[in-house]
Amino acid sequence: MSAIEHRFGPYGGQYVPETLMPALAELELAWAGALADPAWTAELAELLRDFAGRPSTLYRARRLSDHAGRPIFLKREDLNHTGSHKINNALGQALLARRMGKTRIIAETGAGQHGVATATACALLGLECIVYMGVEDTRRQMPNVQRMELLGARVSSVEAGSGTLKDATSEAIRDWVTNVGDTHYIIGSVVGPAPYPALVRELQRVIGDEARAQLLEREGRLPDRVVACVGGGSNAMGIFAAFVDDPDVQLIGVEAAGEGILTGRHGAPLTAGNRAGILHGSMSAIMQDADGQIVEAHSISAGLDYPGAGPEHAWLRDSGRATYVAVSDADALRAFALVTRLEGLLPALETAHAFHHVLEEPSESTMDLLCLSGRGDKDLGQVLDKLGAEEL
Amino acid sequence: MSAPEARRVPFGTHPSGTHQHSAAGGEQRIAAAFGKPGRRAALMPYLMGGFPDLDRSRGIGEAYADGGADLVELGVPYSDPLADGPVIQAAGTRALRSGATLDGVLGVCEALAPRLPVVLMVYANVVYARGVQAFTAALRDAGASGLIVPDLPLEEAPLVLEACDASGLALVPLVAPTSPDERMGRIGARARGFLYTVSVTGTTGERVALEDAFGPIVTRAKAHTHVPVALGFGIATPEQARAAADAGADGVIVGSRLVRAAAEHADDPAGAVRDIVAGLAAGLHA
Numbered sequence: 264m265s266a267i268e269h270r271f272g273p274y275g276g277q278y279v280p281e282t283l284m285p286a287l288a289e290l291e292l293a294w295a296g297a298l299a300d301p302a303w304t305a306e307l308a309e310l311l312r313d314f315a316g317r318p319s320t321l322y323r324a325r326r327l328s329d330h331a332g333r334p335i336f337l338k339r340e341d342l343n344h345t346g347s348h349k350i351n352n353a354l355g356q357a358l359l360a361r362r363m364g365k366t367r368i369i370a371e372t373g374a375g376q377h378g379v380a381t382a383t384a385c386a387l388l389g390l391e392c393i394v395y396m397g398v399e400d401t402r403r404q405m406p407n408v409q410r411m412e413l414l415g416a417r418v419s420s421v422e423a424g425s426g427t428l429k430d431a432t433s434e435a436i437r438d439w440v441t442n443v444g445d446t447h448y449i450i451g452s453v454v455g456p457a458p459y460p461a462l463v464r465e466l467q468r469v470i471g472d473e474a475r476a477q478l479l480e481r482e483g484r485l486p487d488r489v490v491a492c493v494g495g496g497s498n499a500m501g502i503f504a505a506f507v508d509d510p511d512v513q514l515i516g517v518e519a520a521g522e523g524i525l526t527g528r529h530g531a532p533l534t535a536g537n538r539a540g541i542l543h544g545s546m547s548a549i550m551q552d553a554d555g556q557i558v559e560a561h562s563i564s565a566g567l568d569y570p571g572a573g574p575e576h577a578w579l580r581d582s583g584r585a586t587y588v589a590v591s592d593a594d595a596l597r598a599f600a601l602v603t604r605l606e607g608l609l610p611a612l613e614t615a616h617a618f619h620h621v622l623e624e625p626s627e628s629t630m631d632l633l634c635l636s637g638r639g640d641k642d643l644g645q646v647l648d649k650l651g652a653e654e655l
Numbered sequence: 656m657s658a659p660e661a662r663r664v665p666f667g668t669h670p671s672g673t674h675q676h677s678a679a680g681g682e683q684r685i686a687a688a689f690g691k692p693g694r695r696a697a698l699m700p701y702l703m704g705g706f707p708d709l710d711r712s713r714g715i716g717e718a719y720a721d722g723g724a725d726l727v728e729l730g731v732p733y734s735d736p737l738a739d740g741p742v743i744q745a746a747g748t749r750a751l752r753s754g755a756t757l758d759g760v761l762g763v764c765e766a767l768a769p770r771l772p773v774v775l776m777v778y779a780n781v782v783y784a785r786g787v788q789a790f791t792a793a794l795r796d797a798g799a800s801g802l803i804v805p806d807l808p809l810e811e812a813p814l815v816l817e818a819c820d821a822s823g824l825a826l827v828p829l830v831a832p833t834s835p836d837e838r839m840g841r842i843g844a845r846a847r848g849f850l851y852t853v854s855v856t857g858t859t860g861e862r863v864a865l866e867d868a869f870g871p872i873v874t875r876a877k878a879h880t881h882v883p884v885a886l887g888f889g890i891a892t893p894e895q896a897r898a899a900a901d902a903g904a905d906g907v908i909v910g911s912r913l914v915r916a917a918a919e920h921a922d923d924p925a926g927a928v929r930d931i932v933a934g935l936a937a938g939l940h941a
């Protein structure tokens with residue numbers, strides 16, 4: 264196995280304070296050691312199977328396929344324990360932390376799904392857990408705050424900046440700088456300094472590996488398109504990873520257009536295509552002003568409300584291997600309502616962005632595979648607030 | 656991957672002809688500030704550019720010079736300062752809200768540079784947003800002597816180092832208590848101006864009783880570089896400054912204490928910091 268990537272074309276790298284550099288080297292070494300240790304990989308496989316419920320099913324959406332006029336297959340990450348793909352990464356990194364002898368875990372969370380997954384893994388392995396969450400997100404994702412606290416985690420609410428995922432991530436990194444000796448930072452997406460983007464992709468590629476095998480077995484073919492929402496980009500990288508070498512399969516990442524790309528109030532740095540920059544330790548597509556100050560993202564969905572995206576996505580975009588589009592708050596809400604009514608599935612607002620693209624945008628595709636990254640129970644309060652009851 | 660081995664520039668004693676570029680300018684000015692007679696260690700207060708606003712931050716910088724500072728570390732406010740604790744973070748946020756820009760802070764640099772060497776502290780994205788070469792050229796034109804980029808470790812530094820060398824600026828690297836010896840040696844070999852030695856594993860901010868930790872980290876840093884070693888992070892009182900000098904530090908950096916004073920005395924921030932700097936300077940008298 265070759266060394267884990269630090270760079271994806273010009274993107275990636277390790278733009279962090281010197282204090283953290285030895286910890287990143289330690290993590291990289293521990294990861295290589297874990298992969299080579301059959302006992303470690305067996306324990307992860309067992310937990311993914313018996314605790315998280317993998318493999319997740321592949322479901323041919325009946326009425327949504329009729330609606331779109333082509334078969335739409337859903338990779339059901341919403342059926343995982345804790346309700347999203349985030350558990351795949353959290354379990355893997357928590358096992359890695361234990362292997363490194365770290366007893367204290369920190370994490371950032373936006374929608375709260377990564378926080379819940381991390382708090383769950385920490386409860387299981389008996390690790391102390393502190394989750395940083397923007398104050399705005401604690402308000403709009405209250406059920407997840409309560410879940411994390413019940414699981415024994417401490418939720419530290421972050422007031423800085425816009426009080427969302429970017430600020431929670433900055434605060435988690437500051438905690439790590441201070442407590443790096445006994446602490447592992449379980450970052451929640453394919454972002455951050457190397458080796459995180461590649462490490463998280465490897466822990467999430469189980470999504471794509473399973474889906475590819477399931478589809479081949481069921482349909483004897485590959486999809487024309489693989490579609491996933493992109494916040495930091497972990498569910499998308501996880502499902503894309505298994506298809507990047509299939510040149511006929513189109514890869515589409517769906518970002519949050521928020522109130523519209525042109526308004527500047529969005530969370531779509533890949534789609535907007537502005538100057539690359541450094542955020543949270545890596546060079547990638549980011550949202551910034553002329554002076555290089557990071558600007559606040561906006562999305563109705565907390566998990567997509569982030570002014571950056573993983574460096575590998577920026578490279579997949581530049582190299583032409585993947586395409587990125589953006590879907591507005593309003594369209595995501597409509598897709599949420601449609602999927603709920605038509606299919607009896609309640610998707611996370613994050614995933615609703617991807618649903619809109621698949622269901623409502625014209626395409627020549629004859630078969631789509633969509634990553635249903637999580638369930639939407641956490642979003643009910645907000646959705647009911649925004650959508651009149653009559654629209655539902 | 657790694658940068659070519661740096662030319663070794665013996666501190667304060669440039670053999671003529673070893674420098675193709677004008678880097679000697681910034682490096683020499685910094686070296687002179689470290690070598691002053693009557694001083695056990697050089698005093699380098701941190702100034703948040705644009706806090707509480709640009710005018711007053713210039714006044715605070717003047718007060719540092721009046722109080723006896725030998726150099727000034729001038730911070731560019733940033734939206735996501737990963738190496739900074741709450742005091743400097745809040746000051747940066749306030750500076751940005753009151754309209755501070757990179758060019759505005761470079762104006763402060765230009766105003767202070769005639770009085771004392773200015774070392775700019777700025778996060779990497781601000782450097783890249785301007786363009787590395789355009790950034791270092793603007794910094795040179797503003798009269799700065801050096802540059803500190805706290806989120807640009809050794810592995811990412813070659814491009815900026817080259818541009819700094821070409822512009823006559825000292826790119827000052829950081830080492831931390833977590834840096835292993837071998838790594839500290841590689842960082843120390845490429846250091847220009849001085850080696851910014853982080854006293855604690857953590858972000859900037861005042862701390863009680865960390866003097867015990869000064870000795871080991873200063874000794875390690877000095878063993879791994881040819882440039883002066885300046886100790887920073889958590890140093891707030893004259894006693895701590897003196898302890899840093901006792902531990903062998905060639906320079907002492909004081910940040911949050913002064914930024915907090917400026918925040919607490921909005922009516923006369925310059926007056927408040929002048930007294931503190933004078934007290935710190937007295938603590939460093941030989």
Ligand SMILES: Cc1ncc(COP(=O)(O)O)c(C=O)c1O
Nearest residue numbers: 376494495496497498566636637
């Ligand atoms: C259900 C769900 N999907 C997607 C995301 C976005 O993250 P990523 O882009 O890393 O998959 C989140 C993040 O919170 C989420 O909870």
